[in-house]
Amino acid sequence: MKIISNPLELKEYLHVVKGPVGFVPTMGALHEGHISLIKKAREENDFVVVSIFLNPTQFLKGEDLDSYPKKDDADKKICEMSGIDVLFFPQVDDVYCRDEVTLNAPNVRGFVLEGNSRPSHFNGVLTVVMKLLNIVSPTRAYFGKKDAQQLNLISLMVKQLFMSVEIVPVDTIRDSDGLALSSRNAYLSKAERVEALKISSSLYRAGSLVSKNILETDEIKKEMRETLDGLEIFYVEILNRDFEQLLHVELGNTVILVEVKVGNTRLLDNIWL
Numbered sequence: 697m698k699i700i701s702n703p704l705e706l707k708e709y710l711h712v713v714k715g716p717v718g719f720v721p722t723m724g725a726l727h728e729g730h731i732s733l734i735k736k737a738r739e740e741n742d743f744v745v746v747s748i749f750l751n752p753t754q755f756l757k758g759e760d761l762d763s764y765p766k767k768d769d770a771d772k773k774i775c776e777m778s779g780i781d782v783l784f785f786p787q788v789d790d791v792y793c794r795d796e797v798t799l800n801a802p803n804v805r806g807f808v809l810e811g812n813s814r815p816s817h818f819n820g821v822l823t824v825v826m827k828l829l830n831i832v833s834p835t836r837a838y839f840g841k842k843d844a845q846q847l848n849l850i851s852l853m854v855k856q857l858f859m860s861v862e863i864v865p866v867d868t869i870r871d872s873d874g875l876a877l878s879s880r881n882a883y884l885s886k887a888e889r890v891e892a893l894k895i896s897s898s899l900y901r902a903g904s905l906v907s908k909n910i911l912e913t914d915e916i917k918k919e920m921r922e923t924l925d926g927l928e929i930f931y932v933e934i935l936n937r938d939f940e941q942l943l944h945v946e947l948g949n950t951v952i953l954v955e956v957k958v959g960n961t962r963l964l965d966n967i968w969l
């Protein structure tokens with residue numbers, strides 16, 4: 697595994713690579729969720745690049761940029777053991793300069809749900825993903841369905857800006873008790889971790905209602921909010937795959953999304969039905 701921090705050096709290194717290149721962008725503190733993206737990229741491509749870059753522009757003032765978990769040595773070992781070809785490990789100055797050209801997330805879809813409580817978050821996400829995709833020029837790039845709005849906006853960006861990369865969605869990996877894996881789970885105390893199980897419980901409850909043919913989204917959201925009782929709820933939404941409101945669940949075209957705060961930790965999760 698080669699580790700490269702300079703974008704131009706990486707571009708040059710990848711220039712001679714033949715065959716499909718898979719790319720997995722991450723912010724580090726790698727867990728089984730990240731590993732499943734890497735495995736899929738390994739299966740589907742001849743060459744795999746993973747990036748670890750804690751992107752400052754997607755954090756708002758007062759958020760957890762400075763306390764975000766850092767596990768550089770463990771991350772490098774995980775990448776090595778996962779059989780990747782290149783780890784792109786840049787510093788902030790390698791990626792950003794002064795007086796930057798930036799991308800803006802779309803006015804509606806970028807500023808609802810997570811974008812409502814974190815305005816400008818998705819501007820930062822799209823800007824860094826655009827930069828990373830331009831540096832790596834992958835055939836395919838892998839993103840978790842767990843960050844459904846991020847996945848939706850990146851897919852929109854690639855389509856609307858006529859970029860030639862295939863965006864591959866990857867299923868959410870959970871702990872055995874149902875909690876979706878997240879680098880931010882490290883912030884949770886024991887008691888908070890138990891409280892956080894209400895998130896997946898609310899999604900399972902939604903799934904169970906749908907399996908009983910209860911499809912009215914208002915009814916499902918009401919019951920989900922009951923399950924989430926005691927947590928600060930940012931949103932509970934039931935949308936179609938284009939992120940438009942639904943009155944009734946449409947099987948094969950529905951995403952149910954939750955974002956809550958447990959203690960001081962913002963957690964999100966969803967299921968795709």
Ligand code: AMP
Nearest residue numbers: 722723724729839840843867868869877
């Ligand atoms: P992050 O390091 O949090 O920016 O995540 C990097 C990538 O891993 C993103 O595409 C996430 O959606 C994805 N990811 C994070 N958690 C999970 C999970 N539990 N299961 C699958 N993918 C995940």
